[in-house]
Amino acid sequence: MKKVYERNNIAFDMPSPYCPGCGHGVIHRLVIDAIKEAGQEDNTIFMAPVGCSILAYTYLDLDICQPAHGRTPAAATGIKRALPDSLVVLYQGDGDLAAIGTAEIIHAANRGENITAIFVNNAIYGMTGGQMAPTTLKGQKATTCPFGRSPEDGQGYPIRVCELLQSLGGVTYAARTSVHTAPNVLKTKKAIQTGIENQMEKKGFSIIEILSACPVNWGLSPQKSNEFIANEMIGYFPLGDFKKDGKIIQRSDH
Amino acid sequence: MGEKQLMKGNEAIAEAAIRAGMTCYFGYPITPQNEIPAYMAKHLTIRGGTFIQAESEIAAINMVYGAACTGARAMTSSSSPGISLKQEGISYLVGARLPAVIVNIARGGPGLGNIAPSQADYFQAVKGGGHGDYHMVVYTPETVQEAADLTMKAFDVADEYRNPVLILGDAILGQMMEPLVFKEPSGKKFDKSSWTLGNRKGRKSHLINSLSLTEGVVEQWNWELKKKFDLMAERELMVEEYMVEDADVIFVAYGTTARICRSVVHQTRKQGMKTGLIRPITVWPFPTETIAGHAEKTKHFFVVEMSLGQMIEDVRLAILGNAKIHFHGRPGGGIPAEADILKQLKAILQS
Numbered sequence: 001m002k003k004v005y006e007r008n009n010i011a012f013d014m015p016s017p018y019c020p021g022c023g024h025g026v027i028h029r030l031v032i033d034a035i036k037e038a039g040q041e042d043n044t045i046f047m048a049p050v051g052c053s054i055l056a057y058t059y060l061d062l063d064i065c066q067p068a069h070g071r072t073p074a075a076a077t078g079i080k081r082a083l084p085d086s087l088v089v090l091y092q093g094d095g096d097l098a099a100i101g102t103a104e105i106i107h108a109a110n111r112g113e114n115i116t117a118i119f120v121n122n123a124i125y126g127m128t129g130g131q132m133a134p135t136t137l138k139g140q141k142a143t144t145c146p147f148g149r150s151p152e153d154g155q156g157y158p159i160r161v162c163e164l165l166q167s168l169g170g171v172t173y174a175a176r177t178s179v180h181t182a183p184n185v186l187k188t189k190k191a192i193q194t195g196i197e198n199q200m201e202k203k204g205f206s207i208i209e210i211l212s213a214c215p216v217n218w219g220l221s222p223q224k225s226n227e228f229i230a231n232e233m234i235g236y237f238p239l240g241d242f243k244k245d246g247k248i249i250q251r252s253d254h
Numbered sequence: 255m256g257e258k259q260l261m262k263g264n265e266a267i268a269e270a271a272i273r274a275g276m277t278c279y280f281g282y283p284i285t286p287q288n289e290i291p292a293y294m295a296k297h298l299t300i301r302g303g304t305f306i307q308a309e310s311e312i313a314a315i316n317m318v319y320g321a322a323c324t325g326a327r328a329m330t331s332s333s334s335p336g337i338s339l340k341q342e343g344i345s346y347l348v349g350a351r352l353p354a355v356i357v358n359i360a361r362g363g364p365g366l367g368n369i370a371p372s373q374a375d376y377f378q379a380v381k382g383g384g385h386g387d388y389h390m391v392v393y394t395p396e397t398v399q400e401a402a403d404l405t406m407k408a409f410d411v412a413d414e415y416r417n418p419v420l421i422l423g424d425a426i427l428g429q430m431m432e433p434l435v436f437k438e439p440s441g442k443k444f445d446k447s448s449w450t451l452g453n454r455k456g457r458k459s460h461l462i463n464s465l466s467l468t469e470g471v472v473e474q475w476n477w478e479l480k481k482k483f484d485l486m487a488e489r490e491l492m493v494e495e496y497m498v499e500d501a502d503v504i505f506v507a508y509g510t511t512a513r514i515c516r517s518v519v520h521q522t523r524k525q526g527m528k529t530g531l532i533r534p535i536t537v538w539p540f541p542t543e544t545i546a547g548h549a550e551k552t553k554h555f556f557v558v559e560m561s562l563g564q565m566i567e568d569v570r571l572a573i574l575g576n577a578k579i580h581f582h583g584r585p586g587g588g589i590p591a592e593a594d595i596l597k598q599l600k601a602i603l604q605s
């Protein structure tokens with residue numbers, strides 16, 4: 001029989017450390033497949049900061065740096081400037097990237113640091129148990145917005161990171177994808193590959209924002225979680241390219 | 255030996271760092287240390303290194319963290335409020351066992367304070383500052399020459415122990431110009447290949463990390479760190495004892511206030527008063543034994559600080575009631591005047 005799919009040995013031979021239905025596991029797989037296909041496993045430095053990505057430390061057989069919460073793009077800058085030929089992949093949650101680390105991502109992007117940011121937007125703080133994230137949707141409940149996020153009550157609006165970053169001169173590529181269905185998983189893979197190729201071609205800063213389920217903290221089954229992405233998240237966080245080869249993509253959804 | 259040059263303390267620190275092989279500098283503007291990033295922007299980049307004006311002190315210390323992960327000699331500098339912002343990063347450097355050099359050209363506080371010299375960051379420097387059980391060697395240079403020498407040494411000490419090292423100066427040290435001669439860097443080589451990230455080429459993967467949720471692991475790491483701190487305490491202490499043998503009063507002061515006290519010692523010795531000076535060159539490790547040794551014979555210790563009195567607590571712990579301790583301090587950017595110290599000294603000697 002022909003083998004069409006097998007373990008990627010960048011992941012240690014152990015059960016996935018992630019919760020059932022969580023998008024992190026799928027995204028990890030896509031990232032390590034893209035690294036392997038690019039032949040970069042010996043040249044990659046994987047930035048696994050604070051959030052559910054801490055589970056990557058013991059799961060992935062890569063050189064890994066654990067920076068402080070939100071400071072991932074700054075630490076990645078230090079690494080990349082010291083080792084310009086290495087492949088530096090950031091793996092950040094929405095709390096890490098769009099709340100505590102907003103300054104760092106904007107400035108790393110604006111400097112055009114030649115790095116690739118994988119931004120997992122699960123609209124919640126996973127690791128700390130389901131608090132409101134900067135990307136939590138209007139009306140969505142979390143432990144710190146138990147009545148549903150209400151911008152009118154001073155809880156702010158969900159931040160659209162790709163739209164925010166696309167105007168910065170140092171950004172070469174910004175795309176939003178999702179992993180809630182098989183075709184979207186494939187598109188996500190393509191986007192990650194583009195982000196990695198850009199870095200290898202020294203094109204500057206790439207960000208791939210990936211909508212991803214957190215069934216445990218959303219209080220939904222894995223299936224209902226994927227429906228939440230399809231029916232609620234994508235309406236506010238439209239999928240597709242926002243910037244490619246340094247050019248802003250004109251879109252009709254805003 | 256190189257030739258004699260006239261330089262500001264800040265520039266001397268910057269040049270010494272480059273000569274010591276520092277290749278990655280990250281900083282954010284704040285007076286009175288702005289000459290350091292400006293020097294780096296020009297001289298480090300010309301000599302092939304990396305200079306980034308970071309978006310904040312927080313970003314700068316985390317850039318240092320990243321560069322240190324690759325084995326590069328990395329450095330940041332700032333002044334008091336900016337050093338406060340770096341504390342989480344410093345704690346992470348210790349936790350992840352990464353070498354780095356941090357310079358604090360301290361200014362008056364608390365809050366935004368002013369840009370005048372201050373020693374009020376002593377507690378922050380030697381008692382932690384950041385979270386968790388940790389220590390780092392803290393150098394307190396007195397002259398521009400010593401600032402350059404200790405900067406070079408700081409990189410070796412950081413690499414040797416895989417721990418950050420702090421250089422604690424103040425606005426006077428940073429801004430004053432003095433002649434100096436740059437010494438040759440030690441040339442010591444440190445093999446970092448067992449832990450650095452990048453250029454993996456078939457070896458097993460490396461993880462640079464300070465987190466474990468497995469019971470007992472972080473405690474174990476702390477015990478290992480303690481062994482290192484003990485070794486640092488044993489081997490890295492630097493202290494100057496100046497005219498202390500027959501002294502009736504011994505000043506204890508570091509950095510700028512040590513200069514002032516030294517001058518008071520000169521004056522008073524001429525007038526027949528027996529004074530001396532113990533000058534901690536490292537304030538961590540602290541010269542506890544040195545001070546304790548003199549507390550047997552000398553009855554008065556006179557601590558002078560540009561603060562409300564911080565190092566005095568460590569002096570008290572060294573003396574343990576075996577001698578009297580006196581204090582003269584000026585907070586918020588005030589500089590102790592020799593005349594005021596002298597007046598207080600005379601009162602002590604007459605008592």
Ligand SMILES: Cc1ncc(C[n+]2csc(CCOP(=O)(O)OP(=O)(O)O)c2C)c(N)n1
Nearest residue numbers: 050051052069093094095096124125126127
């Ligand atoms: C300075 C600091 N503040 C807060 C925390 C606690 N903390 C750990 S993970 C986390 C949120 C992570 O959420 P996110 O980045 O969205 O990632 P996820 O866990 O959802 O993957 C927080 C607030 C911390 N470790 N450090």
